[in-house]
Amino acid sequence: MRSSPLRQTCLSRLRHFQGRGLEIPRPFDAAQLCQRVGEVLGKHITLVGMPMPAGAPFGLTLYTDIGHVIAYEEHTSRVHRDHIIAHELGHILLDHRALALDDPQASRLLLPALRPRMVDRVLNRTGVYSRREEQEAEMMATILLELAVRESGASDQATGTPPATGTDAALEARLRHGLEPPPR
Numbered sequence: 001m002r003s004s005p006l007r008q009t010c011l012s013r014l015r016h017f018q019g020r021g022l023e024i025p026r027p028f029d030a031a032q033l034c035q036r037v038g039e040v041l042g043k044h045i046t047l048v049g050m051p052m053p054a055g056a057p058f059g060l061t062l063y064t065d066i067g068h069v070i071a072y073e074e075h076t077s078r079v080h081r082d083h084i085i086a087h088e089l090g091h092i093l094l095d096h097r098a099l100a101l102d103d104p105q106a107s108r109l110l111l112p113a114l115r116p117r118m119v120d121r122v123l124n125r126t127g128v129y130s131r132r133e134e135q136e137a138e139m140m141a142t143i144l145l146e147l148a149v150r151e152s153g154a155s156d157q158a159t160g161t162p163p164a165t166g167t168d169a170a171l172e173a174r175l176r177h178g179l180e181p182p183p184r
Helices: 005-019 030-041 078-093 104-110 132-149 166-179
Strands: 044-050 059-064 067-073 119-122
Touching (some): 005 078, 005 132, 030 067, 044 078, 059 078, 067 078, 078 132
Antiparallel strands (some): 059 067, 059 119
16 A cells, blocks of 8 residues: 555654654653654653643644643543644654744743743644644654554555554544545
8 A cells, every 4th residue: 555645754754753763662652752752853842731721722832942842631531642742743743833922821821830931932723634734743643653553563665664454544544534635
């Protein structure tokens, strides 16, 4: 099976970081993965679990003068939390551009423990996966979580990843249907 261009983009970027020493923890451990990504990037990544305000996304990545902060909804299942964190790491690994957060009140609402002037930028969110950056971050999250749960075995020659199981293939099909534009 050929991988989508979206998946190929994410795999290529991930291989780049794996070449620099990034290893995905098996079994998946979000805090450990954040530490490893931070070491490869030379930037500390802090995880902050908090109740997100109504209408807010489940996770946000903030870029501060001391590193990255991933804020995530703390009142959710471990599986959902891991996916949120992997998605936010996807934004970091893919080096997505961020929008300025000019409003000190907004930064206090999002992360009350940080001084507002520390928060430089926060990733723009639309709440839907129509933007390419959101699609890429979602695919990167899927790949990170796939790599953490797959056992060593023969790799898919096209992607360099182990072959999909029935469950993996079903998940990949749902993601492809939901994330990729329809064929023209």
